[in-house]
Amino acid sequence: MSLLAGKTVVVSGVGAGLGRQVAAAVVRDGGRAVLGARTEANLAKTAAELDPDGSRTAYRATDIADEAQCEALAGLARERFGRIDAVVHVAALDSHFGGLQDADFETWRAVLDVNLLGTLRMTRACLPSLKQGGGSVVFIGTQSAVAAPSQVRQAAYAASKGALTSVMYSLARELGPYRIRVNTVLPGWMWGPPVRAFVRLTAQTEGASEAAVLERLTGRMALPELATDTDVADAAVFLASDRARSITGQSLLVNAGELMR
Numbered sequence: 074m075s076l077l078a079g080k081t082v083v084v085s086g087v088g089a090g091l092g093r094q095v096a097a098a099v100v101r102d103g104g105r106a107v108l109g110a111r112t113e114a115n116l117a118k119t120a121a122e123l124d125p126d127g128s129r130t131a132y133r134a135t136d137i138a139d140e141a142q143c144e145a146l147a148g149l150a151r152e153r154f155g156r157i158d159a160v161v162h163v164a165a166l167d168s169h170f171g172g173l174q175d176a177d178f179e180t181w182r183a184v185l186d187v188n189l190l191g192t193l194r195m196t197r198a199c200l201p202s203l204k205q206g207g208g209s210v211v212f213i214g215t216q217s218a219v220a221a222p223s224q225v226r227q228a229a230y231a232a233s234k235g236a237l238t239s240v241m242y243s244l245a246r247e248l249g250p251y252r253i254r255v256n257t258v259l260p261g262w263m264w265g266p267p268v269r270a271f272v273r274l275t276a277q278t279e280g281a282s283e284a285a286v287l288e289r290l291t292g293r294m295a296l297p298e299l300a301t302d303t304d305v306a307d308a309a310v311f312l313a314s315d316r317a318r319s320i321t322g323q324s325l326l327v328n329a330g331e332l333m334r
């Protein structure tokens with residue numbers, strides 16, 4: 074049987090990167106995907122591409138900084154498909170906000186409000202449904218939160234994602250009695266639109282070739298290629314599925330073996 078047959082998965086942060094790949098993997102694996110992101114026009118386009126007849130996707134503009142919008146996305150999932158079996162939290166503010174010396178605390182507060190509290194808002198909105206039949210909550214962290222990041226400008230971002238990985242342990246205990254599992258996927262350098270843009274920009278800045286910049290990144294890894302956003306999506310979809318039924322409170326690095334614990 075397909076991995077997600079009969080399952081409804083809410084996905085936040087469905088833009089050009091990982092969120093789209095998670096939504097695509099859900100549909101590919103037989104599930105129904107309920108898509109949230111801030112820009113409705115992009116969502117409509119993505120839904121039409123992934124699910125031309127519209128029977129296995131629904132979408133709604135959702136800013137995870139706004140509790141009412143999180144409630145509305147969960148409500149849409151219940152209305153359209155009657156249930157929520159899993160939620161994969163991709164939405165996050167990007168990582169390069171500065172370190173302690175150059176980012177003000179308003180910036181730190183904004184990053185924490187979206188990446189930590191926004192993810193928890195979205196989780197809470199899904200809880201009444203998840204409690205009904207049990208379910209799975211998948212956070213997206215980062216390897217930058219479990220080791221010294223290669224870029225100090227990620228300090229606020231790493232703190233927000235580290236807090237998410239920490240709260241995962243508490244939630245796994247709190248929600249376990251309802252058969253709700255809580256796990257985290259930790260990507261490292263993940264090949265997709267943002268890293269592609271980073272490589273292009275770095276090459277321009279250094280006057281080096283993109284291949285050389287990419288080779289420098291890949292040189293840190295055990296495997297010969299970076300993990301892709303589709304690889305990370307596969308890990309998220311596995312954790313969302315019943316095949317991970319005894320896995321909770323765990324974080325899984327998907328990083329081509331750059332960092333091993």
Ligand SMILES: NC(=O)C1=CN([C@@H]2O[C@H](COP(=O)(O)OP(=O)(O)OC[C@H]3O[C@@H](n4cnc5c(N)ncnc54)[C@H](O)[C@@H]3O)[C@@H](O)[C@H]2O)C=CC1
Nearest residue numbers: 086088090091136137163164165213215260261262263267
């Ligand atoms: N690119 C990488 O190498 C890595 C990425 N990650 C994480 O993977 C996830 C996806 O990353 P990418 O594909 O790189 O980027 P992405 O471009 O898909 O970024 C995340 C999405 O979240 C959306 N978003 C931001 N604030 C939001 C809000 N308040 N409400 C709703 N949506 C919001 C953005 O518009 C974007 O579409 C993020 O959680 C990111 O932190 C983690 C480690 C490495």
Ligand SMILES: Cc1ncc2c(c1O)C(=O)OC2
Nearest residue numbers: 168215216217260261262263
């Ligand atoms: C958003 C983001 N961009 C690049 C990288 C990371 C990240 O979280 C990371 O953990 O290692 C490289």
